[in-house]
Amino acid sequence: MKSKTTLPFMIGIPALIWQALFFYIPLLITFFSSLLHFTEEGLFLGFTLEKMALFINPIYEKVWFSSFCLALSNALICLIIAYPLAYFLAFTGKRFKNILLFLLIVPFWTNFLLHVYAWFFVLEKEGFLNIFLKSIGAINEPIHFLNSLFSIMVMMVYYYLPFMVLPIYFALERFDHRLIEASHDLGARPLQTFRRIMLPLTLNGVRAGFLLVYIPSFAEFVIPELMGGDKQMFMGSVVSHYILGEKTASLGAAFTVISSLILLISALFFYWLLGYLFKPRKSNA
Amino acid sequence: MRSIKLKNLTKTASGSCVLNQINLHIPAGKFFALLGPSGCGKTTILRLIAGLDQADSGEIYLDEEEISKKPINQRPINIVFQNYALFPHLNVFDNVAYSLKLKKLPKGIIEQKVFQILESFHLASHIYKLPSQLSGGQQQRVALARAIVGEPDVLLLDEPLAALDFKLREKMLIELIELQDKLKTTFVYVTHDQFEALTVADQMAIMNHQGEIEQIGTPKQIYEFPISSFVARFVGTTNILNGTLHHLKEESEIDCHELGRFKVYIPQTKEWMKEGSSIQMSIRPEKIFITKKPAQNFSNHLKGSVHSIVYHGRSTQYNIILKNHTRLQVFEQNEEHFPQEVIDYDNEVFLYWQKENAVILEK
Numbered sequence: 001m002k003s004k005t006t007l008p009f010m011i012g013i014p015a016l017i018w019q020a021l022f023f024y025i026p027l028l029i030t031f032f033s034s035l036l037h038f039t040e041e042g043l044f045l046g047f048t049l050e051k052m053a054l055f056i057n058p059i060y061e062k063v064w065f066s067s068f069c070l071a072l073s074n075a076l077i078c079l080i081i082a083y084p085l086a087y088f089l090a091f092t093g094k095r096f097k098n099i100l101l102f103l104l105i106v107p108f109w110t111n112f113l114l115h116v117y118a119w120f121f122v123l124e125k126e127g128f129l130n131i132f133l134k135s136i137g138a139i140n141e142p143i144h145f146l147n148s149l150f151s152i153m154v155m156m157v158y159y160y161l162p163f164m165v166l167p168i169y170f171a172l173e174r175f176d177h178r179l180i181e182a183s184h185d186l187g188a189r190p191l192q193t194f195r196r197i198m199l200p201l202t203l204n205g206v207r208a209g210f211l212l213v214y215i216p217s218f219a220e221f222v223i224p225e226l227m228g229g230d231k232q233m234f235m236g237s238v239v240s241h242y243i244l245g246e247k248t249a250s251l252g253a254a255f256t257v258i259s260s261l262i263l264l265i266s267a268l269f270f271y272w273l274l275g276y277l278f279k280p281r282k283s284n285a
Numbered sequence: 286m287r288s289i290k291l292k293n294l295t296k297t298a299s300g301s302c303v304l305n306q307i308n309l310h311i312p313a314g315k316f317f318a319l320l321g322p323s324g325c326g327k328t329t330i331l332r333l334i335a336g337l338d339q340a341d342s343g344e345i346y347l348d349e350e351e352i353s354k355k356p357i358n359q360r361p362i363n364i365v366f367q368n369y370a371l372f373p374h375l376n377v378f379d380n381v382a383y384s385l386k387l388k389k390l391p392k393g394i395i396e397q398k399v400f401q402i403l404e405s406f407h408l409a410s411h412i413y414k415l416p417s418q419l420s421g422g423q424q425q426r427v428a429l430a431r432a433i434v435g436e437p438d439v440l441l442l443d444e445p446l447a448a449l450d451f452k453l454r455e456k457m458l459i460e461l462i463e464l465q466d467k468l469k470t471t472f473v474y475v476t477h478d479q480f481e482a483l484t485v486a487d488q489m490a491i492m493n494h495q496g497e498i499e500q501i502g503t504p505k506q507i508y509e510f511p512i513s514s515f516v517a518r519f520v521g522t523t524n525i526l527n528g529t530l531h532h533l534k535e536e537s538e539i540d541c542h543e544l545g546r547f548k549v550y551i552p553q554t555k556e557w558m559k560e561g562s563s564i565q566m567s568i569r570p571e572k573i574f575i576t577k578k579p580a581q582n583f584s585n586h587l588k589g590s591v592h593s594i595v596y597h598g599r600s601t602q603y604n605i606i607l608k609n610h611t612r613l614q615v616f617e618q619n620e621e622h623f624p625q626e627v628i629d630y631d632n633e634v635f636l637y638w639q640k641e642n643a644v645i646l647e648k
Binding site: 181201 | 335336337357358359362363364366368370371372373374383384387388431432435
C-alpha cells in the first residue's frame with residue numbers, strides 16, 4: 001500500500017522543486033516587495049499597503065476592466081469557434097483527422113512575431129483584407145484595421161484558438177457516439193442532446209480550454225501593444241511598464257499581486273460558472 | 286402495441302453488412318426474435334426500424350403508418366443497446382427519467398413513473414447511483430427501464446444480454462418474457478444465440494450470411510421443421526445425410542447410397558420434391574436412439590461405431606462413425622445413475638429413429 005501512495009509523490013518531486021524555485025518563491029518575493037516602503041534615496045522605511053491602495057483609482061479600474069473584457073471575450077470567441085471545429089475533427093475528420101490536427105499545431109512552429117507581421121500584411125491599409133473587400137465591392141475606401149480593438153481581437157483569437165480546440169477535441173474523442181444515438185432514440189432533438197449529453201460530458205475539456213485561454217490573455221501585453229498601438233491600456237502593459245521603470249518596480253509588484261488576485265478569483269468563478277451552466281441538475285430527493 | 290412491416294428493405298453499407306430486399310411482418314404485441322450469424326445485418330434491420338440509419342430503398346410501416354422518413358426522435362420506438370449506452374454523468378433516476386423530462390411531463394408524474402418502474406426492476410436501492418457504480422446486470426435493467434418507461438409501441442433489443450454471464454442471462458431471459466407478457470408491447474429481439482431466441486420468442490426469423498431471411502415461424506416450427514440446411518444447422522445441432530428421393534406419396538423413401546434406404550414422412554409435398562431429386566435429410570441428435578442390441582418397431586436403423594463420448598451432465602453426446610465415414614451425433618438423456626447398457630468407445634452400436642422425426646431439405 002505504502003509504495004502505491006508514495007511513488008506518484010516521488011515522481012512529482014522534481015516538478016515540485018521546479019515549481020517552488022521558479023514560481024512560488026518568486027511570487028512570494030513579488031508579494032513582499034510590493035509591501036516594502038523606501039524613501040527617495042533608497043532607505044528602507046518599513047511595510048506599507050500604500051501601493052496596493054493606489055490601485056483603487058478610476059484609471060486603473062478601467063485598465064483591469066478592459067483586461068478582463070479582453071480575456072473574457074477572447075475565451076468566449078475561441079470557445080464558439082473551437083467547439084464546432086473540435087467536433088468536426090473528432091467525428092467527421094476520420095481519415096484526415098491526424099493531418100487536420102497537425103495543421104492546427106503547425107502555426108506554433110514559426111515565431112510569434114512573424115505571425116504578428118504576417119497579420120500586418122493582411123490588415124494594413126493596402127493589405128490583403130482591404131484589397132479583397134474592395135475587389136468584391138464591399139467598400140470604396142480602405143478601412144483602418146490596424147491599431148484597433150478589432151486587430152487586437154483578431155490576433156488574440158488567432159493565437160489562442162488551438163489552446164481551446166485541443167482540450168475540447170480530446171474530450172470529444174473519448175465521447176461515446178452511441179450516447180447521441182440513445183438520446184435521439186429517447187426523443188431528444190439535436191440541440192437537446194447537445195445540451196444534456198454532449199456538453200456535460202465534454203465539460204472538463206471546455207473548462208480546461210477556457211482557462212488555458214482566459215488566464216494568459218488576461219495578462220497578455222505583447223499582442224495589445226503590437227496590434228493596438230497605444231490606444232488601449234491593459235493590465236499586462238501597465239504591470240510591465242512599472243516593473244521595467246526605474247523606480248516603480250515595487251508598484252509593478254503590487255499591481256502584479258492585485259491582478260493575480262483578480263485573475264485567480266475570476267478564473268475560479270468561471271470554472272464554477274461553466275459547471276453550473278453545463279451540468280444537468282441532479283435529482284436528489 | 287403495434288405491428289411492424291418491412292417492405293423490400295435494402296441497405297448497402299460500406300462494410301460487409303448488406304440487406305437484400307427484406308420483407309418481414311412483426312406481429313403486434315408479440316415477442317419476435319431475429320436470429321442470425323454475426324454480420325448478417327440483423328442489427329442493421331433494428332437500426333433501420335429505430336431510425337438510427339436510413340435504408341437505401343424500401344419502406345417501414347408501423348401498423349398502417351409509413352415511418353421510413355420519420356426522424357428518430359419522433360418514432361414511438363425505443364431501443365436497448367448492446368452496450369446499454371447509459372448516460373455516464375446521470376444517475377439511475379435521471380437516466381430513466383430522460384425521455385419523460387424531454388416530454389416535459391409534470392415532476393410528480395415523472396417521479397411516480399420512474400420510482401414505480403425502478404421498484405419493479407429491483408433497482409429501488411440504487412436510484413442515486415451512477416451507471417459506473419452498478420453491476421452488469423443492474424446496468425442492463427436500467428437500460429431496459431429507460432427504454433420502456435416512455436411506453437413505446439415497439440421495443441427493440443440489440444443483443445441485450447451478450448455481456449452477461451450464463452446464469453444471469455437465463456434469469457434475465459425469464460424476466461424479459463414476463464415483462465413482455467405484462468406490457469404486451471411488441472418486442473423485437475436481435476441475437477446470434479439460438480438458445481436465447483428459442484427461449485424468448487413467440488415468433489422468430491432466421492437470417493443467413495447474405496442478409497436474407499431464410500425462415501419465419503414459431504421456435505417449435507423452426508427447430509422441428511427447418512426448411513433449409515442453413516436453418517437446421519444454425520438452430521440447434523443436427524445430422525445431415527445426403528441422398529436422393531426414391532418414392533413419393535404415402536411411402537416415401539430416401540436412398541442414401543452406401544447407407545441404404547430410409548423411410549421418411551413428408552407432411553406436405555413441395556414443388557422441388559420429385560422422384561430422383563437430390564436432397565438432404567436432417568435428424569436432430571436427440572431424436573436418435575442408441576443401443577448395442579438390434580431393436581424392433583423402428584422404421585429406420587443404421588450401424589456404426591462409437592468414436593467419442595462427451596458427458597454433458599444432463600445428457601451424453603455420442604459421436605458415431607458410420608460405414609461411409611459420415612459422422613453422426615446422438616444425444617442420450619442420462620435418466621439413470623446405473624444404465625442397464627453401458628456404451629463405450631469403439632463399441633458397435635445401432636441407431637434408430639422414427640420416420641416422422643427426420644426432415645427433408647432441398648439440396
